[in-house]
Structure formats: C-alpha cells, structure tokens
Amino acid sequence: MPHDFAALRAELELPPPGESDRFPDDVLAEARAIAARVLVHDPDVEDATSIPFVTIDPPGARDLDQAMFLERVGDGFRVHYAIADLGTAIPPGGAVDVEARQRGQTIYLPDGRVPLHPAELSEGALSLLAGQVRSAAVWTIDVDAAGEAGDVSVRRALVRSVAQLDYDGVQASFDAGDPHPSVEALGDLGRLRLSLRVSLGAIEIALPEQEVVRDPAAEWKVRMRRRTDVDAWNAEISLLTGMAAAQLMLTAGVGLLRTLPPADPEALAAFWATARTLGIVVPDAATPAQVLATLDPDQPAAIALMREATRLLRGAGYEGFDGAPPEQPMHAGIGAPYAHVTAPLRRLVDRFGAEVCLAICAGTEVPTWVRDALPDLGQIMAASDQRASAADRAAIDLVEVWELAGRVGETFEAVVIRADDDGGEIVLTHPPVVARCSGAGLPEGGRVTVVLAEADEQQRLVSFTRA
Template sequence: MYVRGVTAHDFESVRDELGLPPAAQTDRFPDDVLAEAETIAATVPPEAEDATAIPFVTIDPPGARDLDQAMFLERVGAGFRVHYAIADLGSAIVPGGAVDAEARRRGQTIYLPDGRVPLHPPVLSEGTLSLLPDEVRSAALWTIDVDAAGGVGAASVRRARIRSVAQLDYEGAQAGFDAGAPHPSIEPLADLGRLRLDVRVGLGAIELALPEQEVMAEGDDWVVRMRRRTEVDGWNAEISLLTGMAAARLMLDAGIGLLRTLPPADDEAVRELLRTAATLGVPVADGTTAAEVLAGLDPDLPASIALMREATGLLRGAGYVAFDGTPPDQAGHAGIGAPYAHVTAPLRRLADRFGTEVCLAICAGDEVPAWVRSALPELGGIMRASDQRAATADRTCIDLAEVWELEGRVGTVFDAVVLRAGDDEGEVVVTMPPVIATCRGAGLPEGQHVRVRLDEVDEERRRVVFAHDEGHART
C-alpha cells in the first residue's frame, strides 16, 4: 500500500459509493472479528505432514504481504512435477465464526490505488496465515504431474507444513531468467509455462496479452500508466490455472464443487473477430481458430491491440456454478479452455477456501464437511457481487486518475491508436498518458495510429472525450 502525505486528489468518493472504509481505516474490522482473528493467530496449527524440506518460493508484486501461493517445480524425465502450496485457511478459520461471517460479507479483497480493503484482518492475511519467507506455515499442498506434451497426469492435494525460502517479485524473477540464472526452485517455469499455454490455446482458450492500465503515485498526485506483463507473470499464471483445472476435474469426478464458468463465444462473434483480424492485416490462415490468432499477436502492434480489445467481447457471461450430485450442463470456462475452479487465492477470495476444502476431502476419501456443503449454493452470489464491486472500484479509480491527469489540457493533441470504430464515434487508447476513451468523429481507421484532440474533461461524470478528423490523421 502506498502511504501518501498531502495530495491533490483522493479516492474517497469511490470508497463512499461502494461502502468501503476511508483510506486511513482500510484495516478496520468489527471488534468481534478482530478479537477472533487474534485468537486464531495465537492458535497452534494442527499437526500435518512435514514438507518443510521442499524449497518453496513465492512470486508476488514488490512489498506484498498477503502471500497465497508458494511453488517448487522439478523436472521428472521429460515432464514436470508441480508442488504448489496454498495458504491453509480452512484449518484455522472457525466455520460460522465472526471472521467467517465478515469474509462472507466482503467476498474478496478490494484493491484501490491508495490501499486495499482486505478480506481478512491483516493479523491473519498478512501475518500467521500468509506464506511469508522463512516461516513454517500450514498449507494445502498440491502435487501435479505434467507430461512432456503438457498433459496433466496425477493430481492431488493434502495438508502439510511448508516453509518458503524466498519471496520473489515478478521483475526480479524475470531478470533471473533473462540472465540465464533463474532461482533453482523455479528453473523449469519458463518451459512449463510455455507448454501449458500452448496446451490451453489448443483447447480454444481466449488468451489476451493486453497491457493493463494502472494508477500509481507520481509526485503529489496520481497518474495512469500502462503495465505490461512480464513473461514470468504469464508463466506464473499458468501454474495457478493448471491447479484450478485440476481442482475442477476432481470436483466434477466427485459430483460436488464450485466452478468458475464462461460459456463458449457465439459462432458469429468468432467469425466477426476473424473477419476483423483480416481487415486489420493480421494473418489468418484457413482453419485457424480465434484462440490461435490471438495467441500469435504481437502486443506492440496497433492492430494487435485493437484486435485484443475487440476480443474481450468473446469473454462475456462469466459466472459461478455450485453443484452437489449432478454436474452442471455448462461446466467449462472458454477463457481458460477447460473446467476451472478457484482454489489458489484463499487469503484474497472467499470461494477459494471452500473449493480447497472440497478437494482436500475428495483426495482424502472423506465426506465434504457439512459447513462447506451448506455454503456452496450461496457462494456464487457472494462472489458475483464482490467481483462487480472490485471491477467498479478498479475502473472508477482509473477513470478519475485519467481526468486528473488531463484536466486543464482541453484542446491538446495526442498520439493514439484506434481500438474501435463506429459511425460517429469510436474508442482510442492515447499513447501518453495511456488513456482509453471515447473519440468523436467519423471514419476512424481501426487499428491504426491517429492524432486526436482532447475535447472534454468532466470530473463529475469521470470521463474524458477526444475528437478526430482527417486533418489529424497520422502517417
């Protein structure tokens, strides 16, 4: 969390609208929740398998304290073995207790530029339940075998005590790979990550490598900058996705669980995307799928950015489905390429604690605990509401920061790339500052560089609008 002194602007209006505590009180919880959290923090974890000899490492943003996952990867013959430790909340949080009830009310951690609103009290999420380096922690330990072709073999999870030997960040881990000297615990990550991505693309996964807008502190105010994912970001995500896919398979085979779902894109929408790709000059060979076209894009090219932005329209209708007995008719996740379940971020997302408990019971040959089974039907609604709140917080903070950075600059001309063209207006992304906004004007050349003039800055409506005409076209 970035702690600021005197600032020109703040995000308190966003917090007020979403019912979130002020930035100065982000760690505020009801007294009974804090009291129970202190008791949990002081409780000795139950006995479990000793896996502290495995040299786990974590990979997170710099300064992160709520560490959900730790990994150790090894090569086994021509394949791989993944050891993936997930913070064990199920053995610590009392079902029906004050911490549990408050977590169900919140749903997930909400991140804002001036601080997060945590799902659990920090004494737990950043303390005794976090997989911090050099600390023995209770974990749900996944072991997943992957063959030379990227296929998943045996996959199981059990409780264990683990110890992380290092806390890595994405840039540092990337630097290690770039120098040819990655941390030994993740040496296979590049090969495994690339392999698994290829497998998912073959399954039809819609994978978008769009840079992300990020609000950050600069001087005495907030600015918007574009964050490009490192390769390590993507490889690390593949390990989490692999685990979620293995969890979903366990649940479907056992006939009980909670899946994250996304229906397949409409056939006409896919055909339209491929037609747009051809219009933008993106090569589309006969028989090429949308997943393959998107996976082959160079995110540095304007046409690629425009096509990836349009492809977000294929990822609509995401939801959660709980089942106990008969598996759901729609179990897949089109963005991932297979059935998928949330199990890898329990410190920050409510559903993962329950999904993990389902998988632990299945692998142990036990009945799923009654407190888990009874919660499954309501978790989807809780997660949908908290997903919407988190997305609103993120988008609104970006909109505000865009307004603040551009106020007083109406009439200024900027370089931009056209993301979408319409009859009278479209959408552009400005190069610097990296603002995504409406652009007025007919004849916008989709996927091309243009010059646009800032036409409107409206802080009350949290929007900026640009204008374009032929005289501002950029060659």
C-alpha cells in the same frame, strides 16, 4: 491540493484509506484467537518443510497465498504448489467467516486495499511468509512432456518458504540465465502449458493493462503495464491447479466451478471481421485462440484485435453443484473446466474449493459447512466481482481525468482500438488514456490525431474528437 480517492471510496461505500483494515471488534478478537491457535502446529500434520518452496508476488506484499517448487521428472515436470490453509483455521459461522462472506474478496484501490480478512491473518499467521512454518494445502501435479496433467493430489502439510521473490526480480533472473533453483523449470513448463491451452481453444489476451501509480511528486498517473513472461508462466501454475481442482470436483460430483460459455456467433463474426479489416493474416481453420497467440502487443492492429477479443469472454459465472454436474462446466477463456482454489487469503470461494478437493483426495466426506455454502457462494462472488471491477475501473477513469485536466483543446496522438459508425475507442500514446472519440471513419488499428473535448471529474469522463 493533492488528489485523493475519498469521494470515490464514499460512493462505493468503502472505508477511507486509514480505516481500510478496520473490522468489527468481534472479528478482530476472533482473528487474534485464530492467529494464536494456528501458530501452534498439530504434530499429526505432515511435515513438508524440507521442500524448498518460494513465493512470487509484487514487491512488499505480505498476503502471500501461494508458494511453489518445480522439479523436472524425466522429460516432464512435477509441480509442488502450497496454498495458504484457511479451512481448519477459520471457524464456520464465526465472526471472521461471516464478515468474509459479506466482503467476498479483497478490493484494490490505488491508495490502499480493503482486505477480505484482518491483517493478523492475511498478512500474518496464515500468510506463507518466508522463513515461517505454515499450514498449507499442498498440491502435487505431474505434467508430461506434452504438457498434459497426470497424477494429481492435494493434502494438508506444514511448509516453509525459503524466499520471497517478486515478478520483476524473477524476470531479471531468467533474462540473466540464473533463476532461483526452485523455479528453474518455470519457463519451460509455463510455455508448454500455454501452448497446450491455446490448442484447447483458450482465449489468451496479452493486452497491456492500465494501472495507476504514484510518481515522485506524489501525483497519481496512469501507465500501461505489459505482462512479462514470468507473469504469464506464473499464471499457468495457478491455472493448472484450478483445472486439476475442477476435474476432481466433476469426478466426485460436488464443487463450485468458475464458468464461461463459448463465445456467441455474433461476437465470433465481429472478431473475424475485425481481423480482416486490420489485415491480420488468418490461416485456414485457425481458431481465435491460435490467431491471438501470434499477435505482437506492440503493434496497433494487434491491440485493436485483442480489444475486440474481449467480447468473446462474456457471461462468466459460478456453478455450484452437489450431485449432477452443471450442464455447461467449461471456462472458454481457459479452455477447460476450472475452479478457484489458489487465492484463499484474497477471495472467499477458494477456501471452500480447497476443502472440497482435500476431502476428495483424502477419501472423506466433504464437510457439511462446505456443502451448505455451495448454493450461495456463486451469488456472493458475483456481487463482490462487480464491486471490485467497479472500483478498479472508476479509479482509472478518475486518474485519467486528473492527468488531462486543463488540457481541453490540446491535440494528442492515439491508436484506434475499436471503430463504429459514430467514432470509436482510442488509446492515447501518452498518457495511456483509453477513451471515446467521435468522428466517422476512424481507421481501426490505425494512428490518428485527436483533440481533447472533455475532461469531467464529476462524471469521471474523458472524450475526444478527431482532429
């Protein structure tokens, strides 16, 4: 019998796959009314449909939050970044708004997602689908030759994406030297911004990520996905916008930041100790950010140090403020203050962050419904972040068990990514399972042979011993 995630969904109190898009009747009714209303465009809104925006998303995606057009201006760049406009579409306190506040964000599972908004909105009337005129919050950000952001503005406008691109396709176009004209500058700008953030101390970890896929035989498998250059460059555009949004909020004294404190001394000491153990050369006065930027994720020692670096990124939270800014406004992983504003179809807080910035740039008061929500948004998002993280981790753990079921006692090749007194954490060469391994003296960053000791589906637990 094929494996499924029904038990996991029930445990996490998530609907079955066929019902993932199910919303209460009043929410669906309001969503249909919103969809009909927003497709009749306000003639007083700026028409920016002549800007050749494009979207970059996974193949087949329909909940398209962002569209970009990049141009070179002198020896710098101008970023035009259109974000799906939900602020004027969703009535505050209405059925869709109340349901979204309960959900917090879209939760992804291998057999389907549990969306933040009904599909009529997130995949239809509010999505930046190619060829369709949509209302958007359009950011314009100038970036100089050093990568520093200059003039920043955001306003409402009508936009029309000219193409829906996907990550692998865009990467292939850059590899072939023939990218789409709208993103021709993405590589140069992305590298420049990443270099700048590293100089600011950003903790950028290029670890390959585990993901669950379905093979041709309809079996679930775990694989490692390396982040491509285009993944990184695309992320830099979103980060640039979030950093610009945070500065607007801090200057105006109102907003909601995503924060992460600097790493504590114990975590830093452990990072440098691991680097020495692994034999990684650390230049004098180098920061963790600078060391991480030089690592090759194909090397076992690099993977081990990157894994250790995740301990530097602890304590993330949200800081709402209306008046005095937070005492600790920084996001240490990014290297600057940062706010969520670029994914409103999939994350609740972005709708509110966008409204703050639109009001600031228009010179108007931040809407009362936005200000009233600021004290509670942090808790809502923290709870939904926890649910989403639990769903992601549990699904991977479960598929790891399925892949190794019936193979207890077999030997596997692995890399030690973290060692301690009683054993450590390993990643198998194939399948790419991350698990606990017992046995003293594991060589951190080294290759070992291990024996599968346990694969327990009920506990979603896989463990090994050193051969």
